Amino acid sequence: MDAVTLRADIHQQIEQIGHADIVVGIPSFNSAHTIAHVVRAVQAGLAKYFPEHKAVIINSDGGSVDGTMDVVHQTSIGDFETILLHHRIEPVLKLAFPYTGIPGKGSAFRAVFEVAQALDAKACVVVDSDLRSITPEWIELLLKPVLNGGFDYVAPLYHRHKFDGTITNSIVYPLTRALYGKRVRQPIGGDFGFSGKLAQFYLTKDVWETDVARFGIDIWMTTTALANGFRVAQSFLGAKIHDAKDPGTDLGNMLYQVVSATFQLMEDYDAKWLTVSGSQPVPTFGFEYTVGLEHVNVNSARMIALFREGVQNLREIWLGILGAGDLREVERLAALDDASFRFPLALWTRIIYDYALAFHRGQLSAGHLLKSLLPLYVGKTASFVMEVTPLEVHEAEAEIEKLCLEFESGKDYLCSQWK
Amino acid sequence: MTDFLNLILEPLQEVFLKFQDFLPNLLAMLVILLLGILLAKLLRFILVKFLHAIEFDNWSDRMGFTALMRKGDLWVKPSAVIGGVVFWILVIVTLMAGLGALNVAAIDTLVAQFFNYLPRVFSAAIILAVGYLFTSFISRAVLIAVANGGYHYARLLAEAMRVLLMLMILAMVMEQLQIATGIVLAAFSILFGGIVIALAIAFGVGGIDTARRIVEQQFAEEEAPKPPDDIEHL
Numbered sequence: 001m002d003a004v005t006l007r008a009d010i011h012q013q014i015e016q017i018g019h020a021d022i023v024v025g026i027p028s029f030n031s032a033h034t035i036a037h038v039v040r041a042v043q044a045g046l047a048k049y050f051p052e053h054k055a056v057i058i059n060s061d062g063g064s065v066d067g068t069m070d071v072v073h074q075t076s077i078g079d080f081e082t083i084l085l086h087h088r089i090e091p092v093l094k095l096a097f098p099y100t101g102i103p104g105k106g107s108a109f110r111a112v113f114e115v116a117q118a119l120d121a122k123a124c125v126v127v128d129s130d131l132r133s134i135t136p137e138w139i140e141l142l143l144k145p146v147l148n149g150g151f152d153y154v155a156p157l158y159h160r161h162k163f164d165g166t167i168t169n170s171i172v173y174p175l176t177r178a179l180y181g182k183r184v185r186q187p188i189g190g191d192f193g194f195s196g197k198l199a200q201f202y203l204t205k206d207v208w209e210t211d212v213a214r215f216g217i218d219i220w221m222t223t224t225a226l227a228n229g230f231r232v233a234q235s236f237l238g239a240k241i242h243d244a245k246d247p248g249t250d251l252g253n254m255l256y257q258v259v260s261a262t263f264q265l266m267e268d269y270d271a272k273w274l275t276v277s278g279s280q281p282v283p284t285f286g287f288e289y290t291v292g293l294e295h296v297n298v299n300s301a302r303m304i305a306l307f308r309e310g311v312q313n314l315r316e317i318w319l320g321i322l323g324a325g326d327l328r329e330v331e332r333l334a335a336l337d338d339a340s341f342r343f344p345l346a347l348w349t350r351i352i353y354d355y356a357l358a359f360h361r362g363q364l365s366a367g368h369l370l371k372s373l374l375p376l377y378v379g380k381t382a383s384f385v386m387e388v389t390p391l392e393v394h395e396a397e398a399e400i401e402k403l404c405l406e407f408e409s410g411k412d413y414l415c416s417q418w419k
Numbered sequence: 420m421t422d423f424l425n426l427i428l429e430p431l432q433e434v435f436l437k438f439q440d441f442l443p444n445l446l447a448m449l450v451i452l453l454l455g456i457l458l459a460k461l462l463r464f465i466l467v468k469f470l471h472a473i474e475f476d477n478w479s480d481r482m483g484f485t486a487l488m489r490k491g492d493l494w495v496k497p498s499a500v501i502g503g504v505v506f507w508i509l510v511i512v513t514l515m516a517g518l519g520a521l522n523v524a525a526i527d528t529l530v531a532q533f534f535n536y537l538p539r540v541f542s543a544a545i546i547l548a549v550g551y552l553f554t555s556f557i558s559r560a561v562l563i564a565v566a567n568g569g570y571h572y573a574r575l576l577a578e579a580m581r582v583l584l585m586l587m588i589l590a591m592v593m594e595q596l597q598i599a600t601g602i603v604l605a606a607f608s609i610l611f612g613g614i615v616i617a618l619a620i621a622f623g624v625g626g627i628d629t630a631r632r633i634v635e636q637q638f639a640e641e642e643a644p645k646p647p648d649d650i651e652h653l
Contacts, residue, residue: 313566313573
């Protein structure tokens with residue numbers, strides 16, 4: 001696939017711009033009703049915190065039919081005084097174009113990296129186009145550690161509802177932390193800051209025809225930064241509230257893409273993570289404060305029913321992956337009544353490690369293997385929801401911490417079985 | 420007396436002369452057989468070593484071939500089975516080549532027929548192997564998709580899919596081998612049609628009560644208040 005910067009229209013615009021200090025990427029798809037707020041917040045952030053830097057906003061669009069790119073072009077802050085700003089030295093330029101390649105966030109990011117490389121940007125930020133809670137301070141928090149602190153990668157740190165982000169909380173965060181030894185709390189947060197050097201490094205990797213080009217991009221960016229020795233930090237951004245999710249988004253596919261990208265990275269970087277034990281915190285920026293979050297409805301009975309269906313139907317597949325002992329444990333769980341349904345942390349840890357090993361050995365096709373994880377994941381989520389319902393947010397966080405420690409202490413099993 | 424002796428000896432002489440002509444062919448056949456069997460043994464040895472090196476037995480375990488063999492009361496390793504199959508194919512080919520060396524018209528015809536049939540056997544074997552893999556893949560995909568959808572009877576549906584696909588593949592194999600093609604086609608059509616009619620009758624007549632229960636249960640479940648899930652998984 002040709003680089004987006006080679007397209008005549010974009011190439012001409014890049015030549016006109018010449019060079020930029022900062023590139024802000026906004027991937028989008030049919031986000032006309034939300035992207036204006038994001039563009040305004042970015043413009044305000046750049047004007048307020050980086051007035052002397054030349055900045056370019058890039059809207060990398062996936063073929064929207066609702067005029068998303070037109071909204072980007074038309075959006076600007078008319079009166080900077082409303083944000084207590086009296087002048088801006090360097091103008092903020094905008095580029096909006098449809099990206100090429102596999103439809104997905106990863107392909108949109110690739111176009112951003114390419115433009116950043118062409119403009120020789122010092123620092124970049126990517127933010128989602130459906131954010132409702134983004135403020136100008138996000139731009140400062142994601143860029144300053146790169147521009148002034150010498151960091152290469154800044155992951156977001158949000159306050160989220162205790163039920164939200166369950167793939168992150170039960171798989172990606174504990175696994176990434178145990179593997180690479182760094183406590184990046186939101187490795188697939190979606191909004192990141194990174195150096196121009198790291199953007200160029202990303203472009204050297206041949207991953208753009210894989211699941212990385214879809215949902216897998218976030219974990220890929222974080223892991224690539226961690227495993228290749230780039231300096232990583234995280235910034236507290238407050239609440240992450242975005243547009244209502246697309247009801248057509250299939251959980252099975254989402255789980256498959258994120259977990260397959262994570263497992264694939266384990267293959268690529270096994271020489272690095274096999275030697276790591278324990279974990280260290282990463283530098284954290286931003287002023288933490290409590291935020292009010294929207295209520296989240298959960299039907300845990302339906303989740304447990306799905307888990308039981310899985311136990312009834314997928315036991316032969318699970319037997320080959322988990323072994324007889326853990327399968328018996330899973331069957332014992334299925335026999336419990338809803339009220340006493342609790343997924344033991346050690347069992348969940350072994351399940352994830354066994355799936356990683358099965359992926360490594362090519363025990364089943366990746367699609368079948370990871371889609372067979374869904375009922376187990378749903379069961380684990382139901383258990384977590386029931387456990388933390390009576391708890392405060394910080395107590396729920398303590399439960400996640402316990403799971404992380406279980407992943408760290410159980411890593412020897414993974415390492416010993418990995419050949 | 421001399422005439423009488425000639426009368427006896429001439430046929431014997433003729434037989435001896437024919438045997439004398441035939442002897443080199445027989446020796447050639449024996450040599451071909453001996454060399455062929457030695458070569459087949461050598462190839463089996465190399466093949467089994469190679470299969471061990473590429474961990475074919477582990478792969479067979481994962482693909483379900485080993486389980487299939489165990490169901491058929493075959494308890495040796497899959498690599499040994501492949502080695503054995505290749506060995507016996509080579510022995511049969513060697514035997515046919517050896518028989519060809521005898522230069523007997525009737526045997527030559529038989530050998531020619533055998534070699535003409537051989538490509539069909541190979542293509543049938545390939546259809547069977549690929550079909551088995553394809554069937555396993557599809558039925559597993561159905562099983563996982565239906566179970567993840569939270570529907571009952573996922574295993575039943577997956578097994579039904581497996582049986583139907585295997586039936587279709589076996590019919591293709593039989594047709595390839597030209598074994599009673601008319602009967603196979605008719606049997607296949609009757610069986611498939613029979614299954615469809617049986618299902619129609621089962622659900623349409625025999626299963627009225629069951630169907631009513633399922634529908635009622637479904638509606639009852641739909642009517643029951645179900646709080647939506649708003650969890651953001653990512």
